[in-house]
Each structure stands twice: as structure tokens, then as C-alpha cells.
């Protein structure tokens with residue numbers, strides 16, 4: 625692995641990169657949030673069709689870095705489509721949260737079964753009580769909002785009720801957009817795989833309706849590492 629730039633003052637090898645990250649302290653009202661995604665050069669987040677997993681996109685090094693980033697967090701948050709896409713598994717010490725309106729989530733997934741009592745489902749008032757009760761058998765159901773999950777409220781719950789100070793967001797593109805739009809992403813770890821997929825219908829790292837020109841999020845590059853043409857980029861939100 626080559627270090628091409630590291631403005632944090634560190635210089636890592638493939639053994640040490642992202643192993644123990646000295647993140648800034650969490651703000652008082654929410655955890656410090658870092659996003660991790662792997663994409664093709666054209667920004668696509670699956671090599672398959674809509675709804676497929678990210679399998680095959682990143683190298684084995686990327687998978688290793690993904691695990692290390694999970695180990696830097698106390699909790700992870702994902703969108704429901706990412707959970708529906710496939711087998712999601714985390715270290716059992718990690719709290720795991722999913723955001724959903726529909727409540728259409730696979731309760732038999734290891735996401736729920738591998739760490740009993742550590743799963744949180746953030747949803748809205750729109751979820752019928754019967755469905756809420758069914759999900760409650762497998763997870764804590766937390767209602768935050770009427771039509772859409774209010775993500776600031778959800779993160780405040782993680783900080784104040786569960787004491788979470790470092791939260792990893794693992795996508796997908798829809799959730800990422802809402803998190804950026806609400807000003808809730810502090811850092812972005814992005815693996816750029818030297819691959820091109822194309823396809824306007826294939827989701828990219830950040831989807832949603834898009835931000836108006838004056839609200840575009842400015843990121844500052846912190847470090848760049850490279851191995852076999854794959855780039856490991858770390859950005860921090862400016863300001």
C-alpha cells in the first residue's frame with residue numbers, strides 16, 4: 625500500500641490504516657458520524673442490478689478496511705434497501721440501526737439475530753401498530769417523525785439513550801443523501817475501485833433529490849492511500 629497524501633500527520637501501512645482512528649469528540653446532541661462506501665470510478669455502488677449487494681466491487685483490502693471502520697464505531701446505521709439487498713452482518717458488539725418507512729425489513733437477517741437486543745428500527749408514525757409490535761419482537765422500534773424519519777431526532781436518540789459517540793453510516797445512496805442534507809455526516813471514507821459500471825438507473829453513492837447549488841456540501845481531503853489501483857480516500861466536512 626502507498627500513502628499518497630496524509631494531512632492527519634500519520635503515515636500508515638496496510639497493517640495500520642484505519643485501525644484506530646483518533647476522531648474528534650462527538651457533538652453534544654448526536655454522535656460523530658462517519659460514512660463508509662465503496663464505488664466504481666463512475667460512482668456506482670453495486671456491480672449488479674438495482675437492489676443487488678455490493679459484492680465484487682471492492683478488493684479484499686477494502687473489505688478489511690470496512691471491518692476496521694466498523695471496529696472504530698459503537699453503532700452502524702443503514703437504509704432499509706441496503707438491508708433488503710442481502711446478508712448484513714456486523715461484530716456482535718456493535719449496535720445496528722435501520723431506517724424504514726415501509727417496515728419491509730427481513731427480521732431473520734443476521735442484522736437482527738446475531739446480536740439480540742442491539743438492533744434499532746427507526747420509523748414513522750405511519751407504521752401500523754400491528755407491524756410495530758411484530759418488529760418489536762426482534763428490535764427496539766423508535767418512532768421519529770410523521771412522514772419521514774427525522775434523522776436528527778434518530779441520532780439524538782442514539783447519543784442520549786444509548787450513549788453512542790461514534791456512528792458509522794454504511795449507506796445506501798438514499799440514506800446518505802438525507803444524512804448529508806441534514807448536515808449529519810462529519811467524515812466520508814470512500815474506496816474508489818478501478819472499475820466502470822455505467823447505467824443511469826444504477827444507484828450511486830449519494831442519491832435523493834439533490835441539494836440546491838448554495839447548499840452543496842464542501843468536503844476537505846484528509847488522506848489518500850492506494851493499493852493495486854484502488855484508492856482509499858478520507859474526507860472531512862468543511863466548516
Ligand SMILES: NC(=O)c1ccc[n+]([C@@H]2O[C@H](COP(=O)([O-])OP(=O)(O)OC[C@H]3O[C@@H](n4cnc5c(N)ncnc54)[C@H](OP(=O)(O)O)[C@@H]3O)[C@@H](O)[C@H]2O)c1
Nearest residue numbers: 661662669677703704705706725726773795796797798799
Ligand atoms: N457500495 C457500497 O458501499 C454500498 C453500501 C451500502 C449499500 N449499497 C447498495 O446500495 C443499494 C441500496 O441503496 P439505496 O440508495 O437504493 O437505498 P438505501 O439508502 O439503502 O435505503 C433506502 C430506504 O431507506 C429508508 N429510508 C431512508 N431514509 C429514510 C427516512 N428519512 N425516512 C424513512 N425511511 C428512510 C426507506 O426504506 P423503506 O423503503 O423501507 O421505507 C428507503 O426506501 C443496494 O444495492 C446496496 O447493495 C452499496
